[in-house]
Amino acid sequence: MTAYADSEVTTTTLRQAVALDERPSRPSALSTTLTFGWRALLKIKHVPEQLFDVLVSPVIFTLMFTYLFGGALAGSTTAYIQFLLPGILVQTIIIVTVYTGYTLNTDITKGVFDRFRSLPIWRPAPIVGALMGDTVRYSIASVMCIGLGLIIGFRPEGGVVGVLLGVLLLLVFAFSLSWIFTILGLLLRTPNAVMGVSMMVLMPLTFASNIFVDPSTMPSALQRFVDVNPVSHLVTAVRGLMAGQPDGGEIVWVLVAAVVLTAIFGPITMRLYRTRH
């Protein structure tokens, strides 16, 4: 602390530091987007707890469901983990997407976003860059989730390629889903409100799906919901890829859903971003 006691802002150094002989030319949309992606990575580096928080629940779920219910649900824990892990992976990543809205809202409440909005840059860059940085976060979460699975007996038939393609499909979907949470991030008042509302939406979506159990034993009304639930389609597609039996129809379904989500919620986000008070 004492090191700064004698800090004085001297006139000459200030003049020299501020003076600018030549203004730089305006950076491209890509370069500004990458700068914001870089910022998101710095945040992962400086605040790793964020990542830790979102990984605790999948670890607990994986261990709990595998060892408590695995035997009863699938005959053996090893058989169940083959079924469960792709689903848990989907659930984990989908819940991590909420953090996109959460961090965006934090930026707004702390005033960081207004500085970005006051810059002469390509308008969507802060959000697109943040989403790109988040993709790295999703990748880290995926690696950890699959790593845990491998330790406790997950042996995907699809091999490395199948697993990677499964993760890739999941990342594409997560990117498009994030636009919903950016909207919540822009609309709601506090970061915790974003968290609360998002979880309220995600809980039914992830539980009323085929993540944990085969829906054939569910009541028919619930089955109908599970069948239209995009999470179920995503889980089926990822499961297929990882098991080495890719289901083309489901993969296309997921990709179309990703395009539709982005096409609808991307522009809404940008509109809110431009007009937000």
Next chain:
Amino acid sequence: MSDATPARSTNHTAPRTSGPPLAVEASGLVKHFTSGKKVTKAVDGIDLAIPTGSVFGLLGPNGAGKTTVVRMLATLLQPDGGSARVLGHDVVREADAVRSAVGLTGQYASVDEDLTGTENLLMLARLYGFTGGAARRRVSGLLDAFSLSDAGGRQVKTYSGGMRRRIDLAASLVLAPRVLFLDEPTTGLDPRSRNQVWDIVRVLVEDGATVLLTTQYLEEADQLADRIAVIDHGKVIAEGTSTELKRSVGQGAVSMRLADATQRAEAAAVVERLLGTEPTLPTDPYALSARVPDDGAHAVAQILPALDEAGIAVPEFTLGQPSLDEVFLTITGRPLPDEDGDDGDAGSREPVHAEEVSR
């Protein structure tokens, strides 16, 4: 109060017929906020004309609409009515041109606390188009100038209040803006850090920048601003130089305490003869004060000799310029809230006399 007419054409780019070109001009700016069914007029028809190279102070209490004005000028908010130009660029239609020319610092335009000081500035430098080594040189120069080189590698959330404000200021100077918006730049700072911020602002203005500053502190407006607009409930209620605003309350006043209360009527007669204004007689029987007329400087100098000649002893005599809080009190009928501690401007803190308030 202002000469700007609401009918002014929006294509009007030429500077006014006299004086330096305007860095910021606004006419009839309006902003409403709706919360539930309640509509608040945060800004209710504000006109501004800020000459290039000057410091303009927006003075007003919390919630007066200062921040909303700045946010509109900085293109963060779209006005609901009226128009504004910064360096000739319309803040709505030419927002990007405005953004390239302005720097912004305030509670709502801040740096990222999770990142280090260096990372924050580097990010901004890159976003402004500096690349590679040029970005690094720009950042290290700024950190150096703001005495933050040693702290550059630490996360901003570990900074002290003064360091925090300096990094905010440095962040708004990355592109050497010609117009700088400072929203309450010294709120919550200790006097030493506050003086540093003031020094920085003075240097920037000497070098040709235009500064629009909002503040709740009279002293700050008085110290820094060439012109001041007092705003309250979204309206400019007074505008002028610090001296002009004070003069609107009165040129100043003399106050004295006599040694002998029985001589007060006689003393009042002497003062009235010299100044030509009727003295007020406070409840304190020894006290006497009188407003000084516009050309009263010479007359004031004659008061003490004249009283002495009349055999009236005057142990206390003060001549005070009215302070800006008197201005605020006079115009709004209530004191400025959250006044900063006494700034040593003794003699100017007298309550405004009833006669002056009614003017």
